[in-house]
Amino acid sequence: MTSLTINGKEYKVNASEGIPLLWVIREQCGLTGTKFGCGIAQCGACTVHLDGQPVRSCVTPAVSAEGKNITTIEGIAPDKNTLHVVQQAWIEEQTPQCGYCQSGQIMSAVALLNENPSPSDEEIDAAMSGNICRCGMYGRIKSAIKRASATLQSSSAL
Amino acid sequence: MKKWTRRAFIGAGVLAGGTLVIGIAIRPGNRSSKVAGLIASEGETVMNVWLKIAPDNTVTAIIPHAEMGQGVHTALAMMLADEMDADWSKVKFQEAPADKEYANFTLLKGFVAGNATFPKFMEGTIDGVFLTAVKSLNFQITGGSASVRFTGQQAMRIAGAAAKSMLMQAAADTWKVPMEELTAKNSIINHPSSQRSSTFAELAPAAVKVNIPTQPKLKSPEEFTLMGTSQPRFDIPAKVTGEAKFGMDVQVPGMKYATIKAAPVFGSKVKSVNTTVSSGQQGVKKILNLGDAVAVIADGFWQAKITLDALPIEFETTENSGLNQEEIMDRYRKAMDIDLAEGNLDTHFKDGDAITALEQAAILVEAEYQLPFLAHATMEPMNCTAWVHDGKCELWCGSQNPLGVRAAAAELLEIDIDQVTVHNQLLGGGFGRRSETDVMKQAILIAKEVDYPVKLIWSREEDTQHDVYREATISRMKAGLDQSGLPIAYAHQFIFKHHPPEAADIPYSIPNQLIQYSSPGSHVPWGNWRSVDHSTHGFLTESFIDEIAHAAKQDPFAYRKSLTKDNSRFQRVLDLVYEKSNWGTPLPANWGRGIAIAQSFGSIVAEVAEVEVGIDGKVKVHRVVCAVDPGFAIHPNGFIAQMESGIIYGLAAAMTGEITIENGAVAQGNFHNYPVTRMNEAPKIETHIINSGNPPGGGGEPSTPVIAPAVTNAIFDATGIRIRQFPISKNDLRASIRPTT
Numbered sequence: 055m056t057s058l059t060i061n062g063k064e065y066k067v068n069a070s071e072g073i074p075l076l077w078v079i080r081e082q083c084g085l086t087g088t089k090f091g092c093g094i095a096q097c098g099a100c101t102v103h104l105d106g107q108p109v110r111s112c113v114t115p116a117v118s119a120e121g122k123n124i125t126t127i128e129g130i131a132p133d134k135n136t137l138h139v140v141q142q143a144w145i146e147e148q149t150p151q152c153g154y155c156q157s158g159q160i161m162s163a164v165a166l167l168n169e170n171p172s173p174s175d176e177e178i179d180a181a182m183s184g185n186i187c188r189c190g191m192y193g194r195i196k197s198a199i200k201r202a203s204a205t206l207q208s209s210s211a212l
Numbered sequence: 213m214k215k216w217t218r219r220a221f222i223g224a225g226v227l228a229g230g231t232l233v234i235g236i237a238i239r240p241g242n243r244s245s246k247v248a249g250l251i252a253s254e255g256e257t258v259m260n261v262w263l264k265i266a267p268d269n270t271v272t273a274i275i276p277h278a279e280m281g282q283g284v285h286t287a288l289a290m291m292l293a294d295e296m297d298a299d300w301s302k303v304k305f306q307e308a309p310a311d312k313e314y315a316n317f318t319l320l321k322g323f324v325a326g327n328a329t330f331p332k333f334m335e336g337t338i339d340g341v342f343l344t345a346v347k348s349l350n351f352q353i354t355g356g357s358a359s360v361r362f363t364g365q366q367a368m369r370i371a372g373a374a375a376k377s378m379l380m381q382a383a384a385d386t387w388k389v390p391m392e393e394l395t396a397k398n399s400i401i402n403h404p405s406s407q408r409s410s411t412f413a414e415l416a417p418a419a420v421k422v423n424i425p426t427q428p429k430l431k432s433p434e435e436f437t438l439m440g441t442s443q444p445r446f447d448i449p450a451k452v453t454g455e456a457k458f459g460m461d462v463q464v465p466g467m468k469y470a471t472i473k474a475a476p477v478f479g480s481k482v483k484s485v486n487t488t489v490s491s492g493q494q495g496v497k498k499i500l501n502l503g504d505a506v507a508v509i510a511d512g513f514w515q516a517k518i519t520l521d522a523l524p525i526e527f528e529t530t531e532n533s534g535l536n537q538e539e540i541m542d543r544y545r546k547a548m549d550i551d552l553a554e555g556n557l558d559t560h561f562k563d564g565d566a567i568t569a570l571e572q573a574a575i576l577v578e579a580e581y582q583l584p585f586l587a588h589a590t591m592e593p594m595n596c597t598a599w600v601h602d603g604k605c606e607l608w609c610g611s612q613n614p615l616g617v618r619a620a621a622a623e624l625l626e627i628d629i630d631q632v633t634v635h636n637q638l639l640g641g642g643f644g645r646r647s648e649t650d651v652m653k654q655a656i657l658i659a660k661e662v663d664y665p666v667k668l669i670w671s672r673e674e675d676t677q678h679d680v681y682r683e684a685t686i687s688r689m690k691a692g693l694d695q696s697g698l699p700i701a702y703a704h705q706f707i708f709k710h711h712p713p714e715a716a717d718i719p720y721s722i723p724n725q726l727i728q729y730s731s732p733g734s735h736v737p738w739g740n741w742r743s744v745d746h747s748t749h750g751f752l753t754e755s756f757i758d759e760i761a762h763a764a765k766q767d768p769f770a771y772r773k774s775l776t777k778d779n780s781r782f783q784r785v786l787d788l789v790y791e792k793s794n795w796g797t798p799l800p801a802n803w804g805r806g807i808a809i810a811q812s813f814g815s816i817v818a819e820v821a822e823v824e825v826g827i828d829g830k831v832k833v834h835r836v837v838c839a840v841d842p843g844f845a846i847h848p849n850g851f852i853a854q855m856e857s858g859i860i861y862g863l864a865a866a867m868t869g870e871i872t873i874e875n876g877a878v879a880q881g882n883f884h885n886y887p888v889t890r891m892n893e894a895p896k897i898e899t900h901i902i903n904s905g906n907p908p909g910g911g912g913e914p915s916t917p918v919i920a921p922a923v924t925n926a927i928f929d930a931t932g933i934r935i936r937q938f939p940i941s942k943n944d945l946r947a948s949i950r951p952t953t
Binding site for chain 1: 280281282283442444445447448449450451452453454455456457458460461463469494512513514515518589590591592593638639640641642643669671672849850853856857858859860861863864882883884888889890891892893894896897
């Protein structure tokens with residue numbers, strides 16, 4: 055048994071045979087917000103944070119996450135009744151269509167804004183181009199990131 | 213004979229219905245115990261099959277369509293609530309059960325009837341005829357960009373209006389006042405002169421006993437309060453928290469996981485596989501030989517996958533096992549030659565004498581186009597959870613056709629359809645792929661072998677290699693122009709005709725047309741791919757008309773305009789895209805603009821693409837301006853999102869989309885070799901809507917056919933190179949680049 059810390063909670067999991075973190079999170083921990091899209095780190099749907107850094111959980115061995123803080127889409131909101139600034143911006147821009155890629159998009163966006171609270175268009179492109187959206191909502195994703203960035207600026211100015 | 217205009221269409225449905233109203237759109241709810249059992253809980257009043265009212269005055273719209281991001285649950289609920297004058301803050305939706313009661317009567321009727329003309333004597337029976345047909349087909353499809361324009365217009369609006377009328381009648385009877393003195397607003401019926409009012413919920417028990425109105429009055433657009441506004445979509449909040457449940461996310465107690473490898477060559481079978489589970493295979497429950505595929509069941513997907521990957525499987529060799537893409541295209545060409553030589557072409561459209569006119573033309577334009585197979589690559593790989601037990605079958609999946617899934621399951625298991633339950637989930641992309649039942653049937657065959665539920669998950673590779681594909685095609689096009697550059701003849705020989713039937717029609721007034729096709733066939737399975745035949749013909753028609761315009765030495769915008777003079781909707785859309793795209797204004801060196809326009813699924817879309825061709829020959833699409841006349845956009849923001857989505861989907865296909873066959877099997881497997889558009893490659897898209905007042909058109913597909921020709925026409929503008937073979941990335945554009953010093 056391996057012990058993983060996901061969204062601040064301890065999980066005892068079976069992490070044998072090089073099983074990627076994605077499948078442990080989804081099937082053993084029951085956190086299905088993190089999605090399977092490609093299995094080879096091409097689409098970004100499985101993006102989670104390891105100690106705040108975005109990783110593709112479909113190619114990250116679960117054992118390598120032991121002792122680290124794993125954050126999934128279920129764990130980014132500050133509390134049960136408040137959404138993360140990025141999630142709020144996503145709703146305001148009416149960003150998702152099918153929504154399947156959006157957990158990964160949001161996790162990439164949160165990581166970007168943590169590093170760089172006011173990214174340029176080019177910096178957004180660079181940080182987000184590993185996340186595929188087959189519904190093609192790239193324009194809305196970009197607008198939502200800018201909206202979240204503006205919110206962060208105004209709240210930090212207070 | 214009379215033309216079925218928008219008003220007449222609704223009116224005829226209601227009047228003749230009779231049949232429409234009583235037979236379908238507002239069949240009584242509580243009086244049909246079957247329907248009540250399907251959708252209602254304790255205390256709720258089912259006004260008709262499309263809506264129910266709860267004691268807390270909540271109105272629930274029953275939506276017979278799947279949500280795949282197009283916002284259908286929100287848009288259709290808005291149409292119903294608007295006609296009903298329901299309080300939007302208290303309107304909810306419920307996806308209709310996969311049941312014959314919700315078969316797509318209106319959708320099929322819309323497709324077949326459309327704007328067609330019916331003999332007068334048929335009008336009275338037409339609805340009954342269609343209902344029987346639809347029910348027998350088990351047709352509950354979300355597709356064809358049809359939900360708003362057919363279900364919304366012909367079921368939701370009428371149901372809402374009828375329910376309001378019944379509630380008002382109940383109030384009039386109770387208060388003993390004339391119905392004309394009553395008003396409805398925010399789910400309350402008011403009698404202003406006596407200052408009496410009652411909620412919908414208070415009146416519902418009496419209203420449901422009122423005779424169903426045969427002619428509920430529908431609102432005119434000036435009276436709309438919800439239609440034409442962009443209400444926040446119901447499905448979005450759960451999609452930003454990870455709570456939204458897709459087929460992939462279903463968890464059933466006791467469930468195991470399976471994955472599968474089908475014979476790589478379509479139509480081949482498993483020759484040999486050892487299905488014994490060895491003691492070293494941890495967590496593996498079963499290895500199954502399904503005849504044309506091998507599946508592994510395990511405690512988790514990963515164990516199933518690594519076991520399957522390591523399993524030696526031998527497949528039968530078939531006549532297609534050595535077949536390559538080049539040979540398929542050669543076969544198509546030969547079939548076209550033979551059909552032409554032997555006079556075996558099927559005729560799509562003929563007007564005048566195109567052959568003679570081509571001989572007499574002052575200028576002859578000829579081109580051969582070649583398009584590849586395309587996969588859907590939905591974001592969510594195919595999956596289905598199945599549980600076969602006690603003579604019953606339960607399925608959890610995201611389907612564009614849940615009733616079709618039920619029927620397929622019943623047939624496969626040889627059980628009654630009533631023993632099959634489909635729990636439809638959100639769809640992680642559909643694009644036509646999720647109208648198939650292949651994955652569900654596999655899941656059933658696997659689950660049938662065990663006594664617990666099994667979630668079958670396809671790898672991305674399986675998803676890419678066992679899709680149903682858009683056809684690879686070849687088209688031969690000819691046009692004859694007179695001295696002034698006006699076209700006098702048009703001939704098009706294409707291959708494969710699926711649907712919609714009008715896709716190969718051209719919108720341009722050209723005398724002497726001959727449009728014909730062959731159907732050579734291949735072993736590669738075909739499927740509906742976003743906009744279906746419009747996706748090929750939109751490109752072919754709009755690229756070739758651009759070639760014709762250039763041969764005539766005329767501006768491609770002006771040429772299109774002059775050839776659509778009689779079509780006022782085309783004229784307006786063209787003018788709008790011209791204005792918004794700054795057509796004709798200068799661009800930097802190696803940049804170009806291209807225009808294209810097409811009507812599909814009832815909407816007219818024009819797009820202007822602005823592209824740059826770099827010194828490495830790479831194409832960057834910077835900007836796309838989209839002008840669209842959908843008649844009336846029910847949910848403008850959602851409609852714009854659909855335009856954006858269709859453009860990016862079509863752009864990905866045009867730029868890099870190509871499925872090739874090697875040794876009878878699909879050569880591509882994942883996003884590294886079937887690349888799709890990413891954020892850094894996505895253009896800025898500006899969409900402009902014209903609410904022309906015409907019958908409402910679809911949103912999900914009509915922007916897709918136009919993007920490929922807009923881009924290739926722009927590449928021609930930038931480089932002088934005409935792209936006739938897709939994907940664009942396969943064409944070498946480096947030689948055309950002018951130094952920009």
